[in-house]
Amino acid sequence: MKNVLQNVEPKEVFRYFEEISKIPRGSGNEKEISDFLVQFAKKRNLEVDQDEALNVVIKKNASKGYEKSPTVILQGHMDMVCEKNKDTVHDFKKDPIKIEVDEDFIRAKGTTLGADNGIAVAFCLAILDNDHIKHPKVEVLFTTEEEMGLKGAANLEPSNLNGKILINIDSEEEGVLFVSCSGGIRSKVEIPIVWKDYDEGCIPYKLQIRGLKGGHSGMDIDKGRGNANKLIGRVLQDLFEHDDIYVSDIHGGDKLNAIPREVDATILFKNEYIEKIQSKIKKWDDVFKHEFQSSDPHVSVKIEKIDRKIEKVFSDQTLEKVLALSFLIPCGVQKMSMDIEGLVESSTNLGVISTTKEKIVFSSATRSSVRTMKDYIAKQIKEASKLVEAEFSTEASYPEWAYKKDSYIRELFIDVYKRLYGKEPEIAAVHAGLECGLFSEKLGDMDMISFGPNMYDVHTPNEHLSRSSTERTWKYLLSVLEEIK
Structure with missing residues (x-):
């Protein structure tokens, strides 16, 4: 070489x-x-x-x-x-x-x-x-x-x-x-999946968010960059509230210490909704381009048809829990230091969302120079998990x-x-x-x-x-x- x-x-x-x-x-x-x-x-x-x-x-x-x-x-x-x-x-x-x-x-x-x-x-x-x-x-x-x-x-x-x-x-x-x-601590919230069948004639699409800069979840957390895992929750909630769509998986981010740049969700709907769905996707693409015009000007939201057999989809109750958690889990800067100008005191990053056959997992990395604030943010995530009857755990706490x-x-x-x-x-x-x-x-x-x-x-x-x-x-x-x- x-x-x-x-x-x-x-x-x-x-x-x-x-x-x-x-x-x-x-x-x-x-x-x-x-x-x-x-x-x-x-x-x-x-x-x-x-x-x-x-x-x-x-x-x-x-x-x-x-x-x-x-x-x-x-x-x-x-x-x-x-x-x-x-x-x-x-x-x-x-x-x-x-x-x-x-x-x-x-x-x-x-x-x-x-x-x-x-x-x-x-x-x-x-x-x-x-x-x-x-x-x-x-x-x-x-x-x-x-x-x-x-x-x-x-x-x-x-x-x-x-x-x-x-x-x-x-x-x-x-x-x-x-x-x-x-110091830091890592939190994991696991939602058990209840699967269901979906209506015949539904076509699978990949909903994608791309073009975010991401970055180090500590050093770059104050730069106002978009978190793909948080953004996709907003898009899916809008689609779920107004249209007959199904979701079979969500995968976003790879590492807890990296702000997630990309996220995918597999969604299914009938062909008669395609224009309406595309219109909403275009709306969210415009919304995010406006919200992140300075930090992430190349952000994009799009869907593309996929050629893959989907066996089951999330039940309505499971999807509601996933969407609720995507809003409830805190993310980003939580508090700035009162002693050192420009220093983030406390923050948390929803770094990874993954889907298995049994559960959807939300994983976060929390940081703070004040130990009690670190514990408080972890407790916030724990309380959010209780509301959706999910399992909560922590690991890798360091001082x-x-x-x-x-x-x-x-x-x-x-x-x-x-x-x-x-x-x-x-x-x-x-x-x-x-x-x-x-x-x-x-x-x-x-x-x-x-x-x-x-x-x-x-x-x-x-x-x-x-x-x-x-x-x-x-x-x-x-x-x-x-x-x-």
């Missing part, structure tokens, strides 16, 4: 970024990449440990002159969000990411790139593989299933880590140092990362940034789940910071990484490590 990044600087970083991009590493499918990291360490005679959750810790001794410096934990997650366009043929379980260079940007062809958080893995491998870089003793921690609710970090055995300084390389904005993050008033590593990052660039970096909190919250619980009194190069549209097929920003961020990291004494 052609190495398209072989001449891109910093070469030592992009060499490993391209190498790991050839290895499937979607959340929950990290065995191969985890084993690769273990073998990488063994070939270089580095101390390595792989736990049952497939987290990997690799240790490298301090450079000469840094033997008495404090040990530093470098950390990133090995998994990536696997999203692709509908017309892209790609199997994330076996196919390599098809990387391409577009001027300053590195992209993937029709899929997520995996720079979140493959660039952290590449940074760390480049440090571990280079004996000329000046640094204190490093403990490199690669975690799994970060994108599935920080599961790897939640199952981490802390006894193998001794460092009290942790540098997390999982942020996406150069020049911004993150010192606090939100927030509180701001540390006195921080050696924060002040060092600030000083080095000012020396390199002649200006102050921005100190910020992030409305997204970083593993730092869990590390503070598991590892004790940790001095932590999170940073990274410029990435855009992560968790979408339009994800792209700035190579010039990556080069600057790499030099910044090396300069910080050199100053830790």
Whole structure:
């Protein structure tokens, strides 16, 4: 396979970024990449440990002159969000990411790139593989299933880590140092399906919403972008209230941490209603184009005839419950921070709707920097589920990362940034789940910071990484490590 990044600087970083991009590493499918990291360490005679959750810790001794410096934990997650366009043929379980260079940007062809958080893995491998870089003793921690609710970090055995300084390389904005993050919880509502027959002569159509930008359900939740799973509920309710239509399935979104861009529903109706249905579809297409003219100007609603036998459809009562829930489940920004201007305090994302033979499942990801608000939003979803007699459950709850008033590593990052660039970096909190919250619980009194190069549209097929920003961020990291004494 052609190495398209072989001449891109910093070469030592992009060499490993391209190498790991050839290895499937979607959340929950990290065995191969985890084993690769273990073998990488063994070939270089580095101390390595792989736990049952497939987290990997690799240790490298301090450079000469840094033997008495404090040990530093470098950390990133090995998994990536696997999203692709509908017309892209790609199997994330076996196919390599098809990387391409577009001027300053590195992209993937029709899929997520995996720079979140493959660039952290590449940074760390480049440090571990280079004996000329000046640094204190490093403990490199690669975690799994970060994108599935920080599961790897939640199952981490802390006894193998001794460092009290942790540098997390999982942020996406150069020049911004993150010192606090939100906590999160995932909610699931399951409606049992009662099936029924439908009238003869009904023709199946696929109702589709396309053209939304989507984005990261934490970082982009305040951008006013449309949520496909919420929008289709509005369309279906209008059709169901006024026409004899049937619905046999709804599928929207793929990942809880991505704002859903696309959703499909199979609907059936008699041919005599086609003009009326098309008129309503056109109305909703116009409505959404107006409502999202700034954030999602290419949104579209359409139907197309499908050649597929439909056995059964939702009963009227089942469909009523589905439509009610699509309206009742909260979604989007719930509260802005009163302390930090422009920061989302609490939000929730209806990320996935799926249909099986037995049930329709609504799955949401809730985030908040205030633990009681996180629990309150989950309770709202629970109460909505009660109204439609659905089953409610939660999983993957993780804590927030509180701001540390006195921080050696924060002040060092600030000083080095000012020396390199002649200006102050921005100190910020992030409305997204970083593993730092869990590390503070598991590892004790940790001095932590999170940073990274410029990435855009992560968790979408339009994800792209700035190579010039990556080069600057790499030099910044090396300069910080050199100053830790």
